[in-house]
Amino acid sequence: MTDKKVRVCCGMTCGVMGSGKIMRKLEAETGLKAGEKNDKMDLNYCSCTGNCHLAPSVMVNGNFIHEANPDTILAEIEKAAVLETQDPGISDATIEEILSNDFLHEE
Ligand code: FES
Numbered sequence: 001m002t003d004k005k006v007r008v009c010c011g012m013t014c015g016v017m018g019s020g021k022i023m024r025k026l027e028a029e030t031g032l033k034a035g036e037k038n039d040k041m042d043l044n045y046c047s048c049t050g051n052c053h054l055a056p057s058v059m060v061n062g063n064f065i066h067e068a069n070p071d072t073i074l075a076e077i078e079k080a081a082v083l084e085t086q087d088p089g090i091s092d093a094t095i096e097e098i099l100s101n102d103f104l105h106e107e
Contacts, residue, residue, distance in 0.1 A: 011048035015103030045093035062086030
């Protein structure tokens with residue numbers, strides 16, 4: 001049973017604002033790659049969450065983290081993980097969405 005479903009927005013605005021760096025931080029800290037899960041975390045990109053003005057956007061069990069920062073994201077995830085699970089109806093990103101956003105892949 002995975003206790004945290006973490007989704008990092010792969011939309012254009014979030015990519016520009018650093019969501020790729022957030023994903024790389026999470027991958028480095030968890031040993032997971034986007035699209036993988038273990039008993040603690042299910043990690044992936046999602047489509048635009050509709051919070052572009054508060055980019056980068058991350059969801060934890062459907063709860064939003066706004067203006068996510070690689071330095072604080074792990075603590076923010078732990079805080080969000082205790083909230084009641086929500087279903088904002090945002091789908092996981094397709095591989096085409098991920099590959100088409102060059103900003104996600106910049107260092
Ligand atoms: S691009 Fe991430 S919330 Fe819209």
